[in-house]
Amino acid sequence: MSSARLPTLGPPAPAVSAAGGRRLLHRLLARPSVGALFGVLSVGLFFTLQAPGLLSAGGLATVLDIAAPLGIGGVAVGLLLVAGQFDLSIGVVAVGSSLVAALLVTEAGLGIWPSLVLSLAAALLVGAVNGLLVVTTGLPSFLVTLATFLVLQGSTLAVTPAVAGSSRVSGLAEASGWDSALAVFGSTAQLGDGRFRVSLLWWVAATAVASWLLWRTRFGNAVFSSGGAPQAARELGVPVARTTVLLFLGTAAAGWLIGTLSLVRLGGVQVDPALGAEIEFIVVAVIGGCLLTGGYGSTYGAALGALLYGIAREGIALSGWDPRWFQAFLGGCLLVALLANGVVRRRLRAVPRW
Template identity: 65%
Template sequence: MSADRLPRSRRPAPPRRRLPDRVLARPSLAAALGLAVVVVLFGLRVPDLLTVGGLAAVLDTAALLGIGGVAVGLLLVGGHFDVSIGMLTVSSAVLTGVLVGPAEWGVWPALTASLAAALAVGLLNGWLVVRTGLPSFLVTLATALVLQGVTVAGLPLVAGAPRISGLDEARGWSSASALFGSTAEVGDGVFSVSLLWWVALTAVAGWLLWRTRFGNEVLSMGGSRRAARELGVPVHRTTLVLYALTAFAAWLLGTLTLVSTASVAATPALVTAIDFVVVAVLGGCLLTGGYGSMAGAAIGALLYAVARRGVELAGWDPRWSQALLGVFLLVALLVGGVVRGRLRAAPRS
């Protein structure tokens, strides 16, 4: 009698997985351990970090980093980069500000137009990557430079100044503010609605990656694009969808920032794009694709935010936060190299 026909009580127990294999199944574990170390390190030195106010400040920073990090992380799992997300964030916000301010549009028509423009840029990135076969890093870097030039040089020409203010007088501002700019006070902390957007986006991205056919296509494409094509994965369509999702995240970040300040300025944002990549890698997303976790990317954003806020509260030179994050990034890359080697050595069924 075969084992699968035996009564459940007499079936042999499945072989227990070794610790390295269990770690591989949880890409977010390294980020969680790093987060615990940073919380203990700064929590002992600056107790204010562990207060409600300190938590609110950390989450406010982590939410914006996490929204971009989760989108970039999903793209990394698919084997692609997008370094234009930071500048697209600024450009979409500037477009909204120009339409609301000098053009005197209502807030919602302006937001709809800027979302359409952001999605068009994302789809263009995806189309160029698919059609030319060029590295996505170079394609999106070129896009970022074009957006930076047009935005930084164009805003003063259109608005007469490098910053547009007073947007809260536009039609529909109150409803937009409720959705993108509301806050809640708890004790001495002020929590922004961006936190809810971050949690929702992380949950949706995690569900897409691990519970849908689209997620299987992303993982297959990131593991081997050629093999994915041979298996019938729609690589071109999946790539376009990934870049559209990244563009939506950029628009959302720009909108959250614009609505919370009721103003917008044309500021180069390449460093922000790199920060999003750092957050995703800290969370366990491999730069080579095919492996990663959206929960890990969210934890990576928390790790980044705690380190930055801890350095500020400790009164250290802010550059120490960059050094600390560089150490964590190096560790994440080394761990990623080990993971990549074990994945290649794993038997294929």
């Protein structure tokens, strides 16, 4: 009897293994950060073959220096995208809040720490206004934050020369408390030929906190619910309005941190009318797997998207390419991410686990 059963026990094993492999593949594809990780590895390998110096301490330090501020903003914007909202004002909040701190030091004679606290309050006020306008008026957050961007951009361009006499405010190193602020926001560590900045630690901390909030708290459940099915979430008692306002406060705080890191590093602030950083924060979040329709995304993926950005930018520079190819390369990465995310989201409806 046992000899009759033996032939029937062998063949099903490969089928079970194949089914398990398909399930594993589907689970991996359901995680938005996987695509970003694959992008980082493939783009990193490509540019490493073009310019081996990318893997040197100096090359890695430059990549991380480029990626850190984008990663801080990208993670905050990624959370907002998961909730189905946009924020186009984070870049100008970074410039505006650092300008507030610089003017308080140079014109009002305050120390650097009181100035930074007041500039944080100003940034949070902008975030609160954005969030409250979105939840009370029902207007698209894209348009609300675009209006905020234009208001803040025009204000900074007009106020800076009127108050400081030029588009640059500097001379902050004499302010009281500068040395301690420099240690917190501007310190560096030399490893080989690379100088690694403290912004890297701020980026890691921002990613860790955002990921914990998204995956380990009720607030994270509210974020996914707000983006995936806001009406049903409201009917089930999910605080969609409060969650939205808190997320806008988060992007404002991230903008303040980005501006503060730049302010302390440069010892001043330069008001630049060019638009660009706002779009880049959204680009790295989308490359990281966040859908523009909400309800799907990853903070880890947004951080990896910023890393891919840094690798591509420094890789193109080290490879001797025309720097203008970077925009085309970034656009190609964004298009691939949009297509891949759309396909995966349609085929796999399971909530991601990264």
